[in-house]
Amino acid sequence: MRRRVHRLTVSRPGADGAGRSEDRADLLAAEEPLGIRVDGAALTMTMRTPGDDIELAAGFLVSEGVVGSAADIATMKVCDGTTCGHTDHEQPGNIVDVTLAAGIGIPAGVRRSFLTTSACGVCGKASVNDICLQPRFPVAEDPARVSPDVLAALPDRLRGGQRVFARTGGLHAAGLFSTTGELVAMKEDVGRHNAVDKVVGWALLRDQLPLAGRILLVSGRASFELVQKAALAGVPVLAAVSAPSSLAVDLAGEAGLTLVGFLRGASMNVYAGAHRIVAAAGPIAAEPAAAEPAAPDR
Secondary structure, eight states, X not given: OXXXXXEEEEEEEXXXXXXXXXXXXEEEEOOEXXXXXXXXXXXXXXXXXXXXXXXXXXXXXXXXXXXXXXXXXXXXXXXXXXXXXXXXXXXXXXXXXXXXXXXXXXXXXXXXSSOBOTTXXXXXXXXXXXXXXXXXXXXXXXXXXXXXXXXXXXXXXXXXXXHHHHHHSOOEEEEEEETXXXXXXXXXXXXXXXXXXXXXXXXXXXXXXXXXXXXXXXXXXXXXXXXXXXXXXXXXXXXXXXXXXXXHHHHHHHHTOEEEEEEETTEEEXXXXXGGBOOOSSOOOOOOOOOOOOOXXX
């Protein structure tokens, strides 16, 4: 597995005004390109933190409307330098090769024309129509309900599971929770959209889509692309510790998704789907991150 953390030496200028500096070891979150190839042809290239690359590719395919269940994928593998028909400029371990099931194809507009950075999940799209996708799952019909007390406890639980963030301070996170506050899955990445794709791919490979009755929490803001990813995965509640965008609020309302922003302790704003936020008993006690079950071999 490629390293998620890199160690280097940094210089820290002294604060005493004498001009002396001190060399110290520092840890940085890794960022490397990942190519996704489908049925032998390049689909996209994205910047990500290495790790959970199969899940990332699977979640990306869900987010692009290519697949909706594990049955839509025949095989997935990380190329190791001796497989997948590598060319000299491709780095082993940075290509995921996907073969779709019979009858499943790539919709028009999915292939990206250039590199998707860790800050952008819709870069490379050719038109506005390519950005807006029709959800497969009826999110508006999801009867899930969650209390403000449960929501208030989630950011601390997410932070408690961010092992690489604790070492580097440089990663976003996405966590999947039950409506009673149990952590189901958590993923980290330099890109917010990648962290969500890793969670969605984790669920896809375990035949858990749609993610009915689940809460998706993201460590940053709630953008249009994150709301769309949640809707395409069938998530009824998306919460963010920071602000949503206006388009994210509009899309959440259209999809019937509950959108919570500025979730910081007991303080939060509900921007859409307020009917799912209901009063309940006091906050649940904190608990360690749940162990993630292994994905089936593909």
